[in-house]
Amino acid sequence: MVDARVGPKGSLEYLSQHEIAKLLDSGQGGLYPLFRQCALAVLNAGNPIDDSRLIFEKFKDFDLKIVREARGIKLEIKNAPADAFVDGVMIKGLQEHLYAVLRDVVFISNEIVDSGRFDLASSTSITNAVFHILRNARIFDQPGNPNLVVCWGGHSIPRDEYEYTKKVGYEIGLRGMDVCTGCGPGAMKGPMKGATIGHSKQRIWPGRYIGLTEPGIIGAEPPNAIVSDLVIMPDIEKRLEAFVRLGHGIVVFPGGAGTAEEILYLLGILLDPANHQIPFPLVFTGPARAAEYFQQIHRFIGTTLGKQAQSRYRIILADPAAVGRAMVEGLAEVRDHRRQASDSYGFNWLLKIPMEFQLPFNVSHESMRSLQLSKDRPVHELVADMRRALSGIVAGNVKEYGITAIERHGPFELRGDAAIMTPLDELLRSFVAQRRMKLAGSEYVPCYRLVA
Numbered sequence: 001m002v003d004a005r006v007g008p009k010g011s012l013e014y015l016s017q018h019e020i021a022k023l024l025d026s027g028q029g030g031l032y033p034l035f036r037q038c039a040l041a042v043l044n045a046g047n048p049i050d051d052s053r054l055i056f057e058k059f060k061d062f063d064l065k066i067v068r069e070a071r072g073i074k075l076e077i078k079n080a081p082a083d084a085f086v087d088g089v090m091i092k093g094l095q096e097h098l099y100a101v102l103r104d105v106v107f108i109s110n111e112i113v114d115s116g117r118f119d120l121a122s123s124t125s126i127t128n129a130v131f132h133i134l135r136n137a138r139i140f141d142q143p144g145n146p147n148l149v150v151c152w153g154g155h156s157i158p159r160d161e162y163e164y165t166k167k168v169g170y171e172i173g174l175r176g177m178d179v180c181t182g183c184g185p186g187a188m189k190g191p192m193k194g195a196t197i198g199h200s201k202q203r204i205w206p207g208r209y210i211g212l213t214e215p216g217i218i219g220a221e222p223p224n225a226i227v228s229d230l231v232i233m234p235d236i237e238k239r240l241e242a243f244v245r246l247g248h249g250i251v252v253f254p255g256g257a258g259t260a261e262e263i264l265y266l267l268g269i270l271l272d273p274a275n276h277q278i279p280f281p282l283v284f285t286g287p288a289r290a291a292e293y294f295q296q297i298h299r300f301i302g303t304t305l306g307k308q309a310q311s312r313y314r315i316i317l318a319d320p321a322a323v324g325r326a327m328v329e330g331l332a333e334v335r336d337h338r339r340q341a342s343d344s345y346g347f348n349w350l351l352k353i354p355m356e357f358q359l360p361f362n363v364s365h366e367s368m369r370s371l372q373l374s375k376d377r378p379v380h381e382l383v384a385d386m387r388r389a390l391s392g393i394v395a396g397n398v399k400e401y402g403i404t405a406i407e408r409h410g411p412f413e414l415r416g417d418a419a420i421m422t423p424l425d426e427l428l429r430s431f432v433a434q435r436r437m438k439l440a441g442s443e444y445v446p447c448y449r450l451v452a
Helices: 017-023 032-043 052-058 092-113 123-136 159-174 190-201 236-246 257-270 288-305 320-341 365-369 379-398 400-409 418-433
Strands: 002-006 063-069 072-080 148-152 178-181 209-213 229-232 249-252 282-286 314-317 412-415 448-451
Touching: 017 063, 017 092, 032 052, 032 063, 032 072, 032 092, 052 400, 092 123, 092 229, 123 236, 148 159, 148 236, 148 257, 159 178, 159 190, 159 282, 159 288, 159 320, 178 190, 190 209, 209 236, 236 257, 249 257, 249 320, 257 288, 257 379, 257 418, 282 288, 282 320, 288 314, 288 379, 288 418, 314 320, 365 379, 365 412, 379 400, 379 412, 379 418, 379 448, 412 418, 418 448
Parallel strands: 148 178, 148 249, 178 209, 209 229, 249 282, 282 314, 412 448
Antiparallel strands: 002 072, 063 072
16 A cells, blocks of 8 residues: 555646535535545556445555645545555556546535535436536537447456457547547446557547546446546436437447446437437447347347337447447437537437436335336336336445445345336346356345346
């Protein structure tokens, strides 16, 4: 472990006395626990442990303080992970990420939550808040044609699948497109790594590698070193909205429950009648061995949501160049539509996101039991609760509060129609069989119980 004092790298050189006091306050309403948790996750990047509680236990003596100096502020860090330093000097990329954490924690607290400017029970106001967080992080500083491809997929995937994500990223980079991911390892790192080579060959500088995360997941999926623009969103719902507002197309690689949650989130929005005419290229892809994974996903979507949902995506296997070409074609449609509709290239204002997809889902045993997984509901309402069910499973697998709740009260219970629960059971069992769920040793211990 290493002690250090580091200055700002990229943002937030000055803080008020009030902001410093709040950042160092461990009590009710104080920001220190959140700031410490996110800062430690950033400095622990590259660690293979994906249980945030184990990470926080390993570095329980980690501490940081804010020091005011004539030229601004510095962070005094105690007992930080040694891998964050080279010859006693913090790696510059991690230093930038550390101050991105500071910037977003302060801004969200002061300007989004406490200012009274945003009604976070209003759909329009939530979208406005997401925009302001991204603008404050300077995500819109490089305007241009629609070229941002969001990549989703598992943080813990086999080596051949990881290599495939790099090849797809390479094809994306060769075609002048930038990459946005959940910023972690695995399928979130591979496309960025591949795109850096494609950009380098095409002499594209600087390429953009945007990483979006949130406090609940950052410990299990710390930002990878390639991320050039890191943004900490307040919760998973605003993180997902940022993906679909920023992204011009989405590529989905194999993953587990978290990836399925992201797929259901996007399909639920695209199935809303208000979004019928909005182009949004969506490609599922992986190496040949991932065919079974996507077949299972495809069957699940067809059984629960129908053919209309299946029509909103393409499946391309073992052909990275075809994925790149599909994105080029899709982004051309996006560009034409945005121009004709006078919508921003940088932020998809016209996309309607219903409140069911925007309000934070507080995962608990009671809230999981209360989900209405019934075929009698309109499809875009049903898919909202299906997404919440998978969000709860992700929390039970890797998020600190979810793991603690499971230890205290046993597995979450999900109830619903057999027409929903049977295919959901088959999907989750396939994830377990393919070792795509969080493993305890060699076995997966379910954090859920399904009742039809």
